[in-house]
Every structure is written in structure tokens, then in C-alpha cells.
Amino acid sequence: MSVGRAATRVDTPAKATGRARFISDVVVPGMVHAKLWRSPVPHARILRVDPARAARAEGVLAVLTAADLPVKDLYYGPAFKDQPMLADGVIRYAGEPVVAVVAETAAQAEAALALVAVEWEELPTVATLDAALAPGAPVLHARLVPAAHFRDLTALRPIPSTNVCHHWSYARGDVDRGFAEADLVVEQTFTFPMVHHYSLEPHCAIARVDGHGITVWASTQHPFPVRKELAEIFGLPLARVQVIVPYLGGAYGNKSYTKIEPLTIALALRVKRPVRLALTVEEAFKTVRRAAVRYRLKTGVRRDGTLVARDCEIHYQLGAYADVGPRVVQKSAYTAAGPYRIPHLRINAYGVYTNTVVSVAFRGYGVPQLAWAYESQMDVIAERLGWDPLALRLLNVLKRGEPLMEGDLPIDCDFAEGLGKAAAQIGWNEPTAAPRRGKGIACTIKAPLAPSVSSAMVRMHADGSATLLTGTVECGQGARTALSQIVAEELALPLDRVRVARSEVGMSPYDQATSASRSTTLMGLAVLRAARDVRDQLLTIGARLLESERPALTLRDERIVSPRGERTYGEAVAAHFGTGGELIGRGTYRGERGHAPLGGEAPFWEVGMAAAEVEVDGDTGRVRILRYVSVADIGRAINPRECEAQEEGAAMMGIGHTLFEQMIYDGGQLLNPSLIDYRVPVMSDLPEEYRSILVENGDGPGPYGAKGIGESGLIPTAPAVANAIARAIGVRITDLPMTPERVWRASDRARRRAAPAEGPST
Amino acid sequence: MLRPFELCEPASVAEASELLLRHGEAARIYAGGTELILAMKEGLIHYDYLVNVKTVPGLAGVRLDADGSLRIGAATPHRVLERDPSVSERFPAIARMEADVANVRVREVGTLGGNLCFAEPHADPGALLQVFDATVRLERKGGARTIPLERLFVGPFETCLEGDELLTEIVVPPLAPRSAAVYLKFGFLERPSVGVGVAVTLADGHVADARIAVGSVGPVPRRMRDAEARLQDRPVADSEAALAEAGRIAARASDAITDLHGSAEYKEHLVGVLLRRAFQAALAAVAGSERR
Secondary structure (H helix, E strand, C coil): CCCCCCCCCCCHHHHHHCCCCEHHHCCCCCCEEEEEEECCCCCEEEEEEECHHHHHCCCEEEEECHHHCCCCCCEECCCECCEECCCCCEECCCCCEEEEEEECCHHHHHHHHCCCEEEEEECCCCCCHHHHHCCCCCCCCCCCCECCCCHHHCCCCCCCCCCEEEEEEEEECCHHHHHHHCCEEEEEEEEECCCCCCCCCCCEEEEEEECCEEEEEECCCCHHHHHHHHHHHHCCCHHHEEEEECECCCCCCCCCCCCCHHHHHHHHHHHCCCEEEECCHHHHHCCCECCEEEEEEEEEECCCCCEEEEEEEEEEECCCCCCCHHHHHHHHHCCCCCCECCCEEEEEEEEECCCCCCECCCCCCCHHHHHHHHHHHHHHHHHHHCCCHHHHHHHHECCCCCCCCCCCCCCCCCHHHHHHHHHHHHCCCCCCCCCCEEEEEEEEEECCCCCCEEEEEEEECCCCCEEEEECCCCCCCCHHHHHHHHHHHHHCCCHHHEEECCEECCCCCCECCCCCCCHHHHHHHHHHHHHHHHHHHHHHHHHHHCCCCHHHCEEECCEEEECCEEEEHHHHHHHHHCCCCCEEEEEEEECCCCCECCECCCCCCEEEEEEEEEEECCCCCCEEEEEEEEEEECCCCCCHHHHHHHHHHHHHHHHHHHHCCCCCEECCEECCCCCCCCCCCCHHHCCCEEEEEEECCCCCCCHHHCCCCCCHHHCCHHHHHHHHHHHHHCCCCCECCCCHHHHHHHHHHHHHHHCCCCCCCC | CCCCCEEECCCCHHHHHHHHHHHHHHEEEECCCCCHHHHHHCCCCCCCEEEECCCCCCCCCEEECCCCCEEEECCCEHHHHHHCHHHHHHCHHHHHHHHCCCCHHHHHHCEHHHHHHHCCCCCCHHHHHHCCCCEEEEEECCEEEEEEHHHHEEECCEECCCCCCEEEEEEECCCCCCEEEEEEEECCCCCCCEEEEEEEEEECCEEEEEEEEEECCCCCCEECHHHHHHHCCCEHHHHHHHHHHHHHHHHHHCCCCCECCECHHHHHHHHHHHHHHHHHHHHHHHHHHHHC
């Protein structure tokens, strides 16, 4: 048995010994290095670029602007083709690349950057939602060209002559009537800041152009969509574009879709040498972030606790370019009301351009920003009704089989079971052991990527060992291990007889994306089918060799076993081919198009539940997380330890945006693009007690009943902690992160309100 | 990206001083580099020559004088101070403060002298050492002087060191009997946002001496003598009432600014909170040592 076992990761030895190859280990003979001159101003018209001095500097091969790039189309992007490889006459955010310098060494390229002369004329900046939405605000993009990449983005709805690049709306029932019927209406506005992914490895690309076409070594989660976009930009057939992805040093969505690959290739075309472009951590801060969100949420509820109506108005602060933002908008807004039974619902979601760093996919895909609001408000409602927050959720949460959205997959899990486990583990009904402590709970849901496609191949070699070809990218999540376990399980092989080949689009079968918690479940199905294809072939060969009926045969310990004898896989392959040879198994997963409001039918729902106990230092505002429980409903754990690791890592990431992470802007200037001033969670931020619970009911669509995991762990973190803070000190915080100063200010205000006569009036 | 520089490895303080004199503004002392290299990587500053004092014989190490003073070589890493038995026994507040400087990688290579001379306002040692009335020895080729530590700091990233002068030794006198020191800090970014050091000496149920220093909040770590005066020569029993006033005075005097660490108002509030907590912890420490 391989599946269900906490197998050691197949990449652990290579990573622990430093032998694993990441892109920083890749050296292409003859490669030269690029550095980018980035704009110091957030919005400007470029008047003149003088490359002459930089071009004369030692080792410099080329100093290039947008006009110098040999491309069919300067613009790229998965939603709109709105982002130029280098600023094209207009600068739209501080940090945007304007000029590329290519030199023999990275140090020479860096030194020459100081010699690049750029003149510009500043334009009025819209760095906030308010500024971008104000009447008469400068419009960042006059004309938008849809990229036609996603089927569900064929209905992009920009609002003309504004900075809204996509407006997604949904309604059911009669919301106004719902509010009229409600006994209590609660309305609040919640905000979620810009945060940066911070993967240990910033973006990097190495491009080589030769007679065969383009080869790019890329730090990407999406080698196949990147290939498609590169083929379009450079006018090549897909077969002549090779994308090779070594191990990724973390991704979290920041390596989704096309990033620096087209520019690197364009530079290689110009200098006729392989070119390497490696960003620094500071540059990664100026390349990608999560969308900030302002969510005005209004909920009507009856005295008996039932929710009757919700009105959701959500503004996503996107950056200077859309990237995949419009899709983040509609996919997350789709579940904006949470996993609750709400007859009257209205959702209006707007993606808004601003003069800030581009917001891209980020673990959770917009859902953490919205769950922050709806799960905080559930506790506000409970408090106003005098209800227990857990009881209010249990009353309203959807049951298995109930629809979340008409035409889409009905709820495929048991929320009550998961919430019950979280509550039991945190000791929900036990009093806290000390004052200024409180417990909070949260319950969230996320829609997966749908529909989607994955293919895989399993090659069984002449000695019975197997190689798995899959386009899934190993970015630290353990995909290679889980997928290997599926092959080992199906073919009765020990795990060390299965190898996963490097993902490279010229060899691996098609895979749409390593994202949206889909690989183990959906690529897993393709892998399962490919392995079963090999299994079928083995059984057919075995039936002939052992003169048995197929139903009498089984695979056991690398052998085909029948009541009449057995053959090793090697013997079977040799007997089949006469000499050498290998069996090739193929498998594909193809998602259903469906009739749900967003088109694709969800193959599963990703649900995350959490409970937290905190202690608040009232004098300083410091929040200490004493206990944290994460519950994931995952159908079946292929590798329980790796599932727990996903949950732990996600919860820690969630603690980051909950308590301290935020990109701080002053006007259009990012003030903290470094780890000194931008605080990511560290070991000392671990909750004192942490527990992750996996709910395994075998009710997922994936192999052996698996569902996706990986994002669910960070979605409920912020509201669970905020609810715990509220119950500890009676203060509701509606803005993230809940820094000590914010908590102190909120509790100080509450103290003053509660006891206006006390204390000095100063 | 770190631009190239030449690493000079002098064999003596005099030779290091000569190198500083020769290269002037183009040279800087390297004493661990945990701040310096970071700033150079960011491109904020550049030096063509780094003069490594970590390999100068005799510049690192800790010893106790006959009078109980702690003599710390300027190139002594934080990690050594954190683990040195004489420091943790005689100056437990210093050992504890050192154990909580940045992270273990910084403490392993970063040195006390480097920390003080870089004069990054958001740092711990400069505040705590002032409540011990620590002094620093500054040497150059052919001369030396000893000054109180508080006079070393001139402004953010600025000390009173002359161009060819080196900090060679930090001398920490022992506190009087029936005394204790405590350092408390607060912050959530990589560096501390507020640090408060307190030393108290008790006599006959009175606070015979109270010393307070505040760091990280303003441009330089500094003693808060007006605040100290509020606590001195009072019965211990009355000190609670005086603490709030002392906290307000220290907060006002700390020159707090609003930055990424928080608003000036919040930092001033924290000065008061940490002062009260540190003072109470120091009182408890004296009482505790007397019970033993």
C-alpha cells in the first residue's frame, strides 16, 4: 500500500543535500545577463530614453527599450493583453521596467543601469481605490484587448472610460424584500491589504533562441499557458517553444501565467546569446502581489437566526495591469456569501486598476479577502442576536447535497462534522483559562479551477520500473510524491521504483496549471488513468503468459500473480516485445463544461475551517495565538503528512496577513519592499499549540476519493483570529492586518467609550 | 547587488587606524557586517575598502575586572555575550538582551562594537548599556580616549568617532548592591520598535537610584534623567504612582517619530508601558535575589 501512507517525499534527499536543481543552478553555455531599469515614479509619460552612456559601459551588449524589442506583440496577459514587456511610452507604476540592459555579467549590467538616462513627465497618480474610482480620475487603460485565454472570461465587462476593468455581478431572489423581512440588518465594510507572496526564490528566466526555436528555463507554475502565449508573441508553432521548469523555490500563485519570459526571450533574440534575467526579492515585491479588497457586506437575518438576504459590494484593488485579476474577481466573488443558505443574494464585484504593483494569483485566489468579511460578520450577527457563533453557523451552513449555486456541484462535504471537530479540539464550550483570552471559529469555501484539463503518461520500462510524465510543477507542495504514490499504488510498485520526469512542455503531456489545489485530485486522475492503462496492458499480457482469465489475475509486489503462477513485470515486458521495449499508459482528465453561472462545474469544493484561541495584551495590542486548529475536508489523504504540512504552511501564511503583512504605499511609492520592513511569519510566530485535522470521507472526485488541499488552510485564519480577539476583549477589528497598534487603538477607543468619565481627558 | 570592494585585514588597531586615515571616506570598518553588508547590497552606501577588525588580535573577548567591571572587546559577537557565564551571572540583563538581538545568524557574526558604531536607531544594546553607565574606549594610531557610551551616539547612523578612530572596548561597571537591571523591547518588524532599559537600586525601602534609557523610538538611544528624577528617593511603595508620570516624561523626551514601526503616539504610549513593566520587573528581581 502506497496511498494513505506518510511516505517520505521523493524530493527530500535531493533537496536536503543541495543536489536538487533549481533555476539558479541552471547555466546555459554562453549566457549573458539582463538587469532592468525600473521607474521611480508611479505614473508618467516617457519623453526620452538615452541609452548611449550605458551602452558604452564595460561588458554591455545592449540597452533596449520597448521600441527595440523584436516581437509581434509587445503586450501580454491572461485576461487582457494590457501589460507591455517594457513600458511603452507610459509608466503605470513605480517599479515598472522601462529599459533592459544586457551585459556579459550581472554586475556589469547592474552597474550600467546607473548610466541609463530617462526623461519623463509625471501624470496624476491613482494609487488607491478611492482615487481610481473618483469621477474624472485619470483612466489607466483607454482600450482593453481581451486575451481570450479562459473560456469563463469571454464575458469580460470593463466599465468604459473608468478604471474598472471587470464588473461581475450575480443575483438571486429579491434582496430588497429579503432585507424587509429581516429582523436584524448588519452592514459593515472590511478591508484586506496588499500583500506579497514572498517565495524564497524570486522570478527567473533563461532564454535561448536557436534554429530549433525558443527554449526557456522558467520559474513558472503554468508552463503550458506560458508556451501558448510565447508562441503567439513570437509567431512560432507550439512545437517550437520549449518551456523547462526545474524545481520551484515556492510559488503560491506568484509564478502563475506569463511573467518575465517574453522579455527575456526578446532580449535573447536581440543580442543573439542566451540571456538570463533573475529578479531580486525587492524586484519580486515590485512585480507581484495579492489584490487588496474593500468589501461592503450587508446581511439580513431573522430573529430565529436564519440568514435571509445578503448584499455584497466588493472592490478589488488591482494594480497597473490586470494579469489574472478579473478572473480572481469573479472566481472569488462567486463564493462571496460564504457556505451558507441565503435565499436572497446580490453580488457586485469590481476589479479596479490603480498605479500600484500588479496583483496576480495568490494562494486562495481572492477568497481569503472575502472570507475575512463574511466570517467576521457571522460573529457580529451572533453577538447582536445573543447567539453562540458556532450554533449560528451550524444553523445556516449548507448541508451535503444542497446547492451553493444553481447548476453547480451541490455541497460535497459535511460542514457540521468539520466544525464539530474544530470546536471539540479548541475546547469551544470550556471557559478560557485567563482573562483577555478568547476563542474564535471560521468556516469557508472556495471554488476550484473549472473546467480544466490534465494529461499524464506512465512508461513502464523493461525492468518493471516506471517513469511518470506529468506537466505538474513541483513547487514544494509535494506533488511529485503524491502522484508517485498513485502510480506505485496502481502498479504495486515500491515508491523508489517510480520516478517523475522533469516537467518540460516538449516532453510532458499537457497540463493546464499547477494551481487551485488541483494537482493531486485532477492531475491525479490523469495519472491514475495512465497507470491503470499500464495495469490493463500488464494484465492482458499476463493472461496470455499465464494462460489465465484476466479476472483471476492481480498485481502484487512487482509481479503479475495468478493461481497458475506469476511473472515479474520485467519478464512480462520482455515476453511481450521479445526484446527491450516498454509499456506506455495514457490518462486524461477533462472537466465538465456545466451550466453553472461561471460555466465550468466545480469538480469539488475546497473547504477550510479553523478555530483559534488568542490572548491579547491590552496595553500593547499584541495578539498571541495560543492554540490553532485547522480542519480540511479532503476526501482522502494520499499522503497524510504532506496534507498536514500543506495545512500548517497555509495557516502560517494566513497568520502573516492576519497579524502583520502589508505592502505600505505612500502615494504611488511602495515603502517596504524588503524583508526588513515587510514582516513575514517566522518560527517564533507559530501558535503555541497547533493541530491540523483531516476529514476523510472518501467523497472527492479524485483518486481514491481525494479532494484538493493547499489553499483551504489560509482562508479561515484571519476571521478565526479576529473572532477570537473580539471575544477576548470585546473589540471588532475590520481592517487587516491586526497589528499591535491597530488592536491597541481599537481597544483604547472601546475603553474610552465604555468609561468616558474615567482617566485624564487629554 | 553587492558591488566589489577590497577587504583589508590589519594585524593591529594602529594598522586599522592607518588604513582608515589613508582611504578616508572610501573605507569603513567591518565588524560582522550584518547591517553594513545589507545596506551595501541595497545600494544605499558603498565603500571601496572594508577594514576587517574581527581578525585583529585582542579585540574580541570578555573579562571581569578586579572591581567587577565587565570589559567587552568591541569585536565580541553577540552570541558570545549571550552565552558567557560571567555575563549571565553578573550582568544577567545584558545576557538576556543579547540573547534576543535579531536572530541567531546575526548574533553569531554581528558584534557589540559593530552594533554600537553603526548607530542604527532601532537596536537594543545602546539603550540597555546606558543604564549601567557604560563607557567606550576609542583608539586611533597614537592616542586613545574613553567617553560615556551615551556620548558616542550623535544621530541616526552617526557617532562621534573621528575618521581614523576605532571603538576598541566597552566597559560596563557593576550596579551597586541591591540593584537590578531589566531591558524590555517591543516590535513586530525585523528590528525593535521600542526598547526601554531600567536599573534600580534600593535602600531602606526607598528607590536610591533609578536609571532609565529609551532606544529605537528616537534618533539615538538616550538616558531619561528627568523621568529618573521622578522615581528617585521615593519609598518603593509610592513608586507605582510616580511611574505613570515618569513614563509620560520619558515618552515626551524620546523624540518619537511616525514610521513603518508605528505612529509616534503609539510609540510614546509603549515607552510608558515598557517603563512600568521594566521597573516592576527590576523591583521583583531585587526582591528575588534577596530571598535567595
